[in-house]
Each structure stands twice: as structure tokens, then as C-alpha cells.
Amino acid sequence: MLVRLLYASHAVADCPGNAIEAIVAKARSFNPSHGITGILCYGDGVFLQALEGSRQMVNELYGHILRDARHERIELLDYEEISERRFAGWTMGRVDLSKLNTTVVLKYAEQPRLNPYTLSGKAALALLEELMATASIIGRA
Numbered sequence: 001m002l003v004r005l006l007y008a009s010h011a012v013a014d015c016p017g018n019a020i021e022a023i024v025a026k027a028r029s030f031n032p033s034h035g036i037t038g039i040l041c042y043g044d045g046v047f048l049q050a051l052e053g054s055r056q057m058v059n060e061l062y063g064h065i066l067r068d069a070r071h072e073r074i075e076l077l078d079y080e081e082i083s084e085r086r087f088a089g090w091t092m093g094r095v096d097l098s099k100l101n102t103t104v105v106l107k108y109a110e111q112p113r114l115n116p117y118t119l120s121g122k123a124a125l126a127l128l129e130e131l132m133a134t135a136s137i138i139g140r141a
Contacts, residue, residue: 078121
């Protein structure tokens with residue numbers, strides 16, 4: 001059984017500047033052997049991430065994220081059983097939100113600066129799908 005999990009979080013205040021690279025590198029080494037795919041969006045200290053894979057592995061990974069000292073205010077935005085992956089091509093794709101056209105964000109959000117805590121799970125997924133369609137995601141597996 002496949003599931004998709006979307007969550008938002010904030011980077012802790014003393015999170016080192018290279019934390020994004022470390023998170024992505026760890027994901028790219030861990031995820032393939034555990035059948036996990038996904039996208040990590042980041043900018044202004046905020047993370048929006050989608051994880052896809054088996055229910056067991058996605059839940060185990062989310063539990064690890066909840067205990068990760070680099071994140072705070074972790075909030076589950078959406079969790080659902082899925083029949084197919086939307087982000088199968090990425091062991092962990094990434095999007096630097098500071099490089100996005102604000103009209104893309106404004107299409108789904110209340111303000112042009114992304115605050116994932118104000119998005120519904122469906123709007124967050126739609127935003128990620130648009131980022132995929134517009135080739136804003138880098139780091140294909």
C-alpha cells in the first residue's frame with residue numbers, strides 16, 4: 001500500500017546554513033533503498049515536504065523527522081492512501097522557494113510569500129504538482 005504525506009515545519013533558529021544540503025544528501029542516500037520518493041521545498045526558514053512510499057516506511061520516516069532537532073513546529077498537512085506516486089522521479093527533489101515566481105505561490109496561497117501552515121493539504125499538493133509541471137524541481141533521481 002502506498003501513501004503520501006505532506007508536512008510543514010520551520011528550521012530551528014540555530015540551524016546551520018548547510019542543513020538543506022545535508023537533509024537532501026541524507027534523503028538521497030536513504031530513500032532509494034526504502035522505496036521513498038518526494039519533494040522538499042524550502043525558503044525563509046520554512047519547509048514544505050511531500051513523502052511517498054509504503055505506509056510503514058513513510059510513517060517511520062515521519063517519526064524520525066518529528067524527532068529531528070533541525071525542525072520545529074512540524075505540522076501534518078495531508079496524509080492519504082494513493083494508487084500511484086506523483087513524485088516517482090525524485091528520491092528527493094528540491095525547490096528553493098526564494099527563486100519562485102510569486103504568482104505561482106499566490107495562485108494557491110493567501111500571500112505571495114509561502115506560508116504552508118495556511119494551506120490546505122489539497123492546495124499544498126496542487127502547488128507541488130505545479131512546481132513539477134513548470135520544472136521548478138531540481139535533483140531528479
